[in-house]
Amino acid sequence: MAASPETFSAPHFDVTLARHGLSPLRRESPRTIQVNVGKLCNQACHHCHVDAGPRRTEIMTRATAEHVIEILAASPGVTTIDITGGAPELNPNFAMLVERARALGRIVIIRCNLTVTLEPRMEWLVDFYRRSRVELICSLPCYTAENVDQQRGSGVFEKSIVAMRQLNAAGFGRGELRLDLVYNPIGASLPPPQAELENRYRAELASNFDITFDHLLTITNMPIARFAHQLATTGDQARYMSLLVNHFNPATVDALMCRSLVSIGWDGQLYDCDFNQMLEIPLGGANRTIWNIDDVAEFTGDRIATASHCFGCTAGAGSSCTGAIT
Numbered sequence: 287m288a289a290s291p292e293t294f295s296a297p298h299f300d301v302t303l304a305r306h307g308l309s310p311l312r313r314e315s316p317r318t319i320q321v322n323v324g325k326l327c328n329q330a331c332h333h334c335h336v337d338a339g340p341r342r343t344e345i346m347t348r349a350t351a352e353h354v355i356e357i358l359a360a361s362p363g364v365t366t367i368d369i370t371g372g373a374p375e376l377n378p379n380f381a382m383l384v385e386r387a388r389a390l391g392r393i394v395i396i397r398c399n400l401t402v403t404l405e406p407r408m409e410w411l412v413d414f415y416r417r418s419r420v421e422l423i424c425s426l427p428c429y430t431a432e433n434v435d436q437q438r439g440s441g442v443f444e445k446s447i448v449a450m451r452q453l454n455a456a457g458f459g460r461g462e463l464r465l466d467l468v469y470n471p472i473g474a475s476l477p478p479p480q481a482e483l484e485n486r487y488r489a490e491l492a493s494n495f496d497i498t499f500d501h502l503l504t505i506t507n508m509p510i511a512r513f514a515h516q517l518a519t520t521g522d523q524a525r526y527m528s529l530l531v532n533h534f535n536p537a538t539v540d541a542l543m544c545r546s547l548v549s550i551g552w553d554g555q556l557y558d559c560d561f562n563q564m565l566e567i568p569l570g571g572a573n574r575t576i577w578n579i580d581d582v583a584e585f586t587g588d589r590i591a592t593a594s595h596c597f598g599c600t601a602g603a604g605s606s607c608t609g610a611i612t
């Protein structure tokens with residue numbers, strides 16, 4: 287039976303895992319390093335779990351970015367570096383990070399908000415993506431202007447369409463270079479089934495704008511930072527948490543993204559995932575930085591720090607940086 291929104295208080299995530307014989311949550315050998323290069327962004331979206339925006343000043347320095355590359359070079363089990371922010375492209379060390387990671391033979395994923403490609407002095411960006419053969423994961427929470435502008439700001443949809451046309455023209459999402467899109471719900475609900483929504487996006491974007499892409503990734507809004515504030519403002523916080531808890535799906539736990547990645551903050555601090563990073567819950571609950579480690583494989587088998595927001599990753603079909611889990 288669903289808990290009453292007025293009285294609902296989330297159980298500890300680990301207790302729920304234990305009830306299903308899945309506790310404690312431990313890391314496998316890390317295959318991905320996710321780097322958050324800072325909170326600076328050209329947008330300030332309502333749901334942003336990073337609290338990013340144009341006035342944020344937290345940004346990864348050159349020395350830290352160079353050390354990230356040294357850790358990557360010393361971690362042979364890591365196949366992929368996933369660069370996020372903020373808008374990671376606005377960090378002055380962005381191109382260096384991408385070029386050196388590619389020179390090491392790693393897959394480079396960029397989490398791109400699309401509109402950054404149209405910012406002043408960013409004309410080089412699309413061609414740089416193409417030459418570097420990065421994989422792009424781009425936010426587009428709907429195929430209609432109304433919904434996108436409601437969540438991401440006025441005029442964002444129109445700019446996103448211009449940016450996607452540029453990317454298609456450069457070979458992204460046309461079978462040559464990878465372009466995935468990200469959907470997240472506008473409000474306090476779980477994402478619809480990923481495959482069905484992908485078909486809808488494909489049809490709408492093709493017929494209205496002649497735009498193509500590879501895959502749609504559906505991501506659940508995490509009840510932290512700006513989205514938590516929005517939930518508190520609308521009085522939906524308890525209802526949303528009970529929705530997440532009541533839809534706990536044990537089949538998602540094996541493939542939770544924290545089990546195969548290590549997350550690095552803009553200041554070199556280590557975390558179990560980007561969400562824990564925003565809540566300042568350090569990796570495994572202990573303070574560690576990139577200056578204390580060699581190969582990230584040393585975290586294999588370690589316990590992952592969890593809290594009630596983790597129900598956002600295990601609700602329904604599950605949610606990760608690569609979309610639905612099941």
Ligand code: SF4
Nearest residue numbers: 327329331334372399
């Ligand atoms: S959701 Fe993405 S594009 Fe929007 S403010 Fe946050 S980092 Fe920027």
Ligand code: SF4
Nearest residue numbers: 544558559561596599
């Ligand atoms: S919030 Fe982070 S630590 Fe918690 S389940 Fe999701 S990925 Fe794992």
